[in-house]
Amino acid sequence: MDVRRNEKKAYLKYMVYMIAVFFNVPDSPTVYAVQTLWSVKEGTFTNLTCFVxxxxxxxVRWKKLDGPLPIKGRESNWSFLLTKVSRSDTGIYQCQADNGVGPADSATISLDVLCKNNSNPPTIQKTFDEKVNVLFGKSDFSLECKAEGNPKPHIRWRRTNTNLYFNNPLSFSRSDYQTEGEYECVAESVGFSATVKRTVVDVIGRPAILGGPDTLRTSQGSSLTLLCEVNADPLPESITWSWRSINGQEVVLSGNTFSGLDLTRRTTDMGADGILVIDPVSTSNAGEYTCTAQNMFGTDSRGFNVLVEGPPVFVIAVVTGVLVVSIFLTVVAGICIARKWGCVCCKMKTGKYQNHL
Structure with missing residues (x-):
């Protein structure tokens, strides 16, 4: 990233330089290094470069600030070339430019030669176990990774199977069940493959119920499901439900507290779920429902405020429609019957009249 940034700066300065040359505007030299630290293996080629x-x-004139320039080195324009670096080449090199206009300028480059006999890959020290237990809610939790190697390793943490990296030591302001998981200490040194050591952060403690208090609206005759998601390690010993009616009556719920009530529990990866179902719902089921989870470390609770409204509009419409149709059919049937009896009476009366005549 630094190299690209310096290359962009070099290009811009070169364009300014070309404009100055075109208009023949004298300008004192400005010198900077492409890369201020070079780490190379012994016996390899290196090219120390400055831009002017x-x-x-x-x-550009080159010199070594902590000793004489290597005889085997060669100056080439703005670069100093070393075909096969040796341990004695380690040091600080300076490139200096002076064009007689204004003050001279210079830049320095540190050369770090990694000796074949002394360089070694990073080794992670065993400062932590393969599994670390952390108490839920603990503040300022940290886990430090130590590694040795030549050159000195760069150490980071990452969550396993992700590109999410953390600084070393691995630290969290507060430990919760979302913190739990598998982490890797990654130690990297120039010229070597990364060394990785894995550990599992296991959070233990009281239950933690996801979400906060909810207000739920439902209709009479429909089905209602309340879900209580519990994260806990160890698993909750119990998940209980209680109900406070709109009249203030409080009861602990069981399967036979009222008609249509069903209470179940299922185990999950992070703990357990408590599930409450009422089918069908009536207006008498309105009130506040509370889920409480408990294990050896403590308890946690969550409330659900349930409001039960009248029958759904479509039900009222259907019932009303049925009533209207029923009344209509009754009236029609009554008229038909009345007409039928009226005709019979007319015939009877006509018959009698004729007989009388």
Whole structure:
């Protein structure tokens, strides 16, 4: 990233330099290093490079601040070339430019030679176990990873099977069940593959019920389901439900407290779920329902405020429609019967009249 940034700066300065050359504007030199620290293995080729912005153009002079320049090295424009670096080449190199306009300028580059006999891959020390238990709610939890190697390793943490990295030591302001999981200490050194050590952070403690108090609206005759999601380690010994009616009556619920009530429990990866179902719901079921989970470390609770309204609109419409149709059919039937009897009476009366005549 630094190299790309410096290359962009070099390009911009080069364009300024070319403009200055085109207009022949004298300018004192500005010198900076592409990379201030070079780490290379012994016996390999290296190219120490500086960029210079000046008008008129000038060459770069190289020197070694902590000793003489290596005889085997060669200056080439703005670079100092070393075909096969050795341990004695380690040190601080300076590139200096002076074009006679204004003050001279310089930049330094540190060369770190990794000796074949002394370099070694990073080794992670055993400062933590493969599994670490942390108490739920503990503040300022940290886990430090130590590693040795030449060159000195860069140490980070990451969550296993992700690209989510953390600084070393691994620390959390407060431990909860979302903290729980598998983490890896990653130690990296230039020229070597990364060394990884894995550990599991296991959070134990009282139950923690997800979510907060809820207000639920339902209709009379429908089905109601309340879900109580419990994270806990160890698993909750019990998940109980209580109900306070709109009249203030409080009862602990069981399967036969009232008609249509069903209480179940299921185990999950993070703990257990408590499930309450009422089918069908009536207006008498309105009130506040509370789920409480308990294990050896403590308890946690969550409330559900249930409001039960009248029958759904479509039910009222259907019932009303049925009543209207029923009344209509009754009236029609009554009219038909009345007409039928009226006709009979007319015939009877006509018959009698004729007989009388």
């Amino acid at each position: 912005d000046s008008n008129p153009r000038t060459i």
